[in-house]
Amino acid sequence: MKSGNRRDFLKQSVGGAALAGSAASVSGLPRKKLNIVLYLADEFRGDFIGAAGINSCVKTPNLDSIAQRGVIFTHAVTNQPLCSPSRACMLTGRYSTETSVWKLEVDMRRDLPTSPLYCENKATQQI
DSSP, rough: EEEEEEHHHHHHHHHHHHHHHHHHHHOOOOOOOOOOOOOOTTTTOOSSSGGGSSTOOOOOOHHHHHHHHHHEESSHHHOSSHHHHHHHHHHOOOOOOOOOOOSSOOOOOTTTTOOHHHHHHHHHHHS
């Protein structure tokens, strides 16, 4: 299991997709689509997953299996304690002052680039 921060994860994910796409285009093989699973849960502490190795009483075999094949964030924090503002910050990499999401049930600015749109655009671009 690897450990890292959000910025490293996004760089590696997009970089890996670009490399996979360029390797496929050079070899003539069909390109694989990028597959990122980002598991988010409200009020979910770091010791609530067995793979973190913090709490031996926790039994989460399915999440542990996913973590073994991917990345688990050990030092992830948010500057916004509510779900909508924190997710807007995570998806855009911007503070709430820029996303305009300060509370629940508020739409995010539509003109901001998001990590899913970035990945989608990279996956469809010719490399």
